[in-house]
Amino acid sequence: MLQFINVSKRYPAGGADALKNVNFELGQGEMAFLTGHSGAGKSTLLKLIALLERSTQGQVMLDNQNIGRVAKRHVPYIRRKIGMIFQDHRLLHDRSVFDNVALPLIISGHRHQEIHRRVRAALDKVGLLGKEQRLPISLSGGEQQRVGIARAVVNKPPMILADEPTGNLDPELSAEIMQLFEQFNQVGVTVLIASHDLALISRMGYRQLTLANGEMVTSNG
């Protein structure tokens, strides 16, 4: 499903490599955690997959396609295969919960009824049914993150990437969010979560990929 082959990334602004010669593979339907100290390169690695950045060297293979090479105009179609979740949620604050979750469906041109059905299903999964018309501001941090998750899964992407999804949440809420990801993984979605909540991660017992100063130090569970 996902494979990094000798991938390096150097930002034009920064001096050192954010990623150095990274190699790993993630199978279809697999769930794994990406750990490492702050500045280790976790976010950079996820950005290369979602094509928010491009690698300076090596190949990022998604479904046997070297996505580092695709033309700009094909980038949106690759992003639609990936559900992205961020620590800061990245919600539209002047739109209702419903509109936020519907966004991926609207851009890919789904019908009205279809959008309604799928948004309600996604909100049901994350336990926010009944809050469709609320503005994100009026929700708690945990609820806002759930809106972000509902948006990421609403068009049923085969892969979910989450960048520190529990970074601002207390342990109890963090565990609930992680359980949601487990549920998605159980229905066949490939999941990769960047986190430095080592206690929670080790309790859950999934494979860990560890970065240190841009290098992959462990890539098996």
Add this chain to the structure above:
Amino acid sequence: MASRRQNIQRPGQPFNLKLYVHIHLHSFFSSLGRLARAPFNFMMTVGVIAITLSLPAGMLVSIENLKAVSGQIDLTHNLSIFLNHTVNLDKAKALAKNIESNNKVAQTILIDKQTALEEFRQYSGFGSALSSLGENPLPHVIQVSPVISFNNPAALKSLVIELKQHPEIKLVQMDMSWLERLNALLHIAQRGVTLITILLGIAVLLIISNTIRLELQNRRAEIDITRLVGATHAFIKRPFIYSGFWYGLLGGIGACLLVTLSLWLLDGPTNALSSLYSSSFSISYMSFGSIMFWLALSVTLGIVGSWIVVTRHLNDLEQ
């Protein structure tokens, strides 16, 4: 993995017209809704566009009206023939008859120098000055109305040349020479308006570009998030281009309304004036064709202006 999603934009998949129309209608009306949420800013921009475009549109319709006036005068223009001083009244009468028999001439009127002097004395206010002259300085004048079919400048000129053959005739004056000058002026004015239209068209383009640029800045976060979840450039551009369309359309309608209102205000005084001259002239408003022209122009400027700004913005983004 096989995608089950319907995806109208992806190349190589069957085109779904219904969905396409649905998406366009959606952003078409949502763009109007968004504009209506900031009605003051929106109306201000529309107002600036309307006023800017009403200038050339108003000038053009004024020129059309002046042309109509000069066209009406065209039908009544005459020749005045001034005879030599040595020609006496009998000879003048004979000459008038002679000229009238020309098949290019409809009618002649002889104004003998005595009558002319009386009239001049009465109306000019130079009465006493004229009396001191002793001798009548005015010549006999024959006014010639050509037949209608000869009422164009070229034919008239050939008639003038013909008349000048007569030894008794000192001067043939076409009353239309000022008209030619007016027409020439109108012609120049029309060119001037073309130039002004181009300049003000560029101004409208800049106004719309700037407005859309501000809108882009205000919605920066929204654009970033939309791109993050896989929106194509076309999808992001669409609402902005529709905004440009609305600015152009409403600005164009505003311009036509302004011009029509101004003409309507001039209508009363113009009718009074033309009835004074027993002319049938009345102001003509913007034609359907010219309204369509100005609407098409402003809509085009709106679409082009926003397209340029949004395309540049998106192309400048890294990924």
